[in-house]
Amino acid sequence: xxxxxxxxxxxxxxxxxxxxxxxxxxxxxxxxxxxxxxxxxxxxxxxxxxxxxxxxxxxxxxxxxxxxxxxxxxxxxxxxxxxxxxxxxxxxxxxxxxxxxxxxxxxxxxxxxxxxxxxxxxxxxxxxxxxxxxxxxxxxxxxxxxxxxxxxxxxxxxxxxxxxxxxxxxxxxxxxxxxxxxxxxxxxxxxxxxxxxxxxxxxxxxxxxxxxxxxxxxxxxxxxxxxxxxxxxxxxxxxxxxxxxxxxxxxxxxxxxxxxxxxxxxxxxxxxxxxxxxxxxxxxxxxxxxxxxxxxxxxxxxxxxxxxxxxxxxxxxxxxx
Numbered sequence: 001x002x003x004x005x006x007x008x009x010x011x012x013x014x015x016x017x018x019x020x021x022x023x024x025x026x027x028x029x030x031x032x033x034x035x036x037x038x039x040x041x042x043x044x045x046x047x048x049x050x051x052x053x054x055x056x057x058x059x060x061x062x063x064x065x066x067x068x069x070x071x072x073x074x075x076x077x078x079x080x081x082x083x084x085x086x087x088x089x090x091x092x093x094x095x096x097x098x099x100x101x102x103x104x105x106x107x108x109x110x111x112x113x114x115x116x117x118x119x120x121x122x123x124x125x126x127x128x129x130x131x132x133x134x135x136x137x138x139x140x141x142x143x144x145x146x147x148x149x150x151x152x153x154x155x156x157x158x159x160x161x162x163x164x165x166x167x168x169x170x171x172x173x174x175x176x177x178x179x180x181x182x183x184x185x186x187x188x189x190x191x192x193x194x195x196x197x198x199x200x201x202x203x204x205x206x207x208x209x210x211x212x213x214x215x216x217x218x219x220x221x222x223x224x225x226x227x228x229x230x231x232x233x234x235x236x237x238x239x240x241x242x243x244x245x246x247x248x249x250x251x252x253x254x255x256x257x258x259x260x261x262x263x264x265x266x267x268x269x270x271x272x273x274x275x276x277x278x279x280x281x282x283x284x285x286x287x288x289x290x291x292x293x294x295x296x297x298x299x300x301x302x303x304x305x306x307x308x309x310x311x312x313x314x315x316x317x318x319x320x321x
Contacts, residue, residue, distance in 0.1 A: 018314070021300040022315060023314065027308050028064060033051060033053050036051065036078055036303070039082070043295070044296055045086075054073050054077065070089075081122045083124050083128045087102070087103055092119030110145065112150055113151065114141055114152045115133065117162075119134070120135050120162065129146055134165070141155050141156075154187055164176050165216075171186055172184055176202065180196055197223060201216070203246065205249040211227055216241065221241075224271070243262070246260040247259070257269045283306050289303060291303070299313055
C-alpha cells in the first residue's frame with residue numbers, strides 16, 4: 001500500500017485565508033451615482049451607504065433589501081456613523097453640514113453648524129454623548145448631542161490641510177490628513193500626538209484591540225501604527241491608490257488588513273508578515289472607495305463608483321447568512 005502523497009503545497013498556508021469573505025452574497029442597488037462610503041451598523045445587522053446622489057440608505061444586506069432612504073443633505077453624503085444603540089445616526093457631507101438623525105422616523109434631530117467646507121468624516125465618541133467631525137477646513141469639531149446648541153463645544157485646528165478620516169477611542173480622536181500626518185487629540189486632557197507619514201493620509205481605522213491605527217495613504221501605501229508610540233509596525237503594498245479616497249480596515253479578529261483599490265479589487269494582507277493572502281475582483285472597472293468589516297463575523301461590505309455596494313462572505317458560507 002503506497003503511502004499517500006503529502007498535499008502540503010496545495011493546502012492554504014493556514015485556515016484563516018480560506019475563511020476570508022471573498023464570495024459575493026448580495027448586491028445593493030439603488031443609489032444614482034457613486035457610493036462614497038459604506039458602514040455596518042454597530043451590531044452588524046444592517047449596512048449604511050452614502051451617495052453622491054445626496055441620499056444615504058439603510059439596508060438589510062443579508063436579504064439584499066433597502067430598508068429606508070434618508071434625504072436632507074444638499075450635496076453628496078460623505079460619511080455616516082451609528083450610535084451604539086442603533087437608534088441614531090450622524091452624517092456629514094459636501095454641504096458643510098453635520099446632522100443627527102432618528103433611525104426609525106428618518107427625521108433630523110439636530111443640525112450642527114460650524115464647518116467652513118465639506119465634511120469628510122463623522123464618528124460618535126465618549127459613550128455616544130458627542131459627535132466628532134472632520135473636514136476640508138482642516139478642523140475637527142466636537143458636538144454635544146445632549147445639549148440644544150448647534151455650535152461645536154470644541155474645535156481643534158491642528159492639521160495643515162484637509163482632515164480626511166477619523167477614528168475614536170474613548171476621548172481620543174485620531175485624524176488623518178492630506179498634510180501627511182496622523183494626529184491623536186485627547187479632548188479631555190488637551191494633549192496631542194503627531195505622526196508624520198510623509199504621504200497624504202486618506203483613511204484611518206483603529207484595530208479592534210484599540211492598540212493600533214491603520215493609515216491608508218496616497219502612493220498606494222498602508223501603514224500599521226502603534227497607537228501609543230506612533231511606531232510603524234508594518235507596511236502593506238500591492239493595491240492601487242494614487243488619487244481617489246479608498247477605505248481600508250482590519251478584519252474583526254485583527255488577523256488581516258483589508259483595502260479597497262482604484263483597480264476595482266479588494267486586497268487582504270496577513271497582519272504581521274504583510275503578505276497578500278487574497279484578492280477579490282469586487283467592482284471591475286471602478287474604484288472600490290468604501291469598505292467596512294462586520295464587528296463579529298468574517299463578513300465584509302464594499303462600495304464603489306459603479307453605484308453599488310456589495311456584501312461578501314466566506315466561500316461556501318452563503319447559506320449561513
